[in-house]
Amino acid sequence: MGIFDKQPKDPFISAYKLFDKKIICPNCGNEKFQVRDVLLNTSAMTFFGFDWANRTASALICTSCTRIEWYFDKPNAII
Numbered sequence: 001m002g003i004f005d006k007q008p009k010d011p012f013i014s015a016y017k018l019f020d021k022k023i024i025c026p027n028c029g030n031e032k033f034q035v036r037d038v039l040l041n042t043s044a045m046t047f048f049g050f051d052w053a054n055r056t057a058s059a060l061i062c063t064s065c066t067r068i069e070w071y072f073d074k075p076n077a078i079i
């Protein structure tokens with residue numbers, strides 16, 4: 001099971017904000033990201049078959065340079 005399983009084929013691309021601050025790629029300054037939910041697996045939970053109990057995080061992937069930013073809480077899309 002890969003960490004990017006169960007993702008839509010064409011992830012929604014948007015600008016995002018967290019705590020009313022727009023998220024900007026620190027590498028290239030781009031403001032557009034793909035967002036993916038990523039399972040935060042722990043080896044103990046996986047060993048006991050409780051993968052479903054692990055939390056997910058949000059990975060924002062810069063559409064320009066592909067840098068990945070991780071967020072524990074999902075940022076809000078700016079429409």
Ligand SMILES: [Zn+2]
Nearest residue numbers: 025028062065
């Ligand atoms: Zn970037």
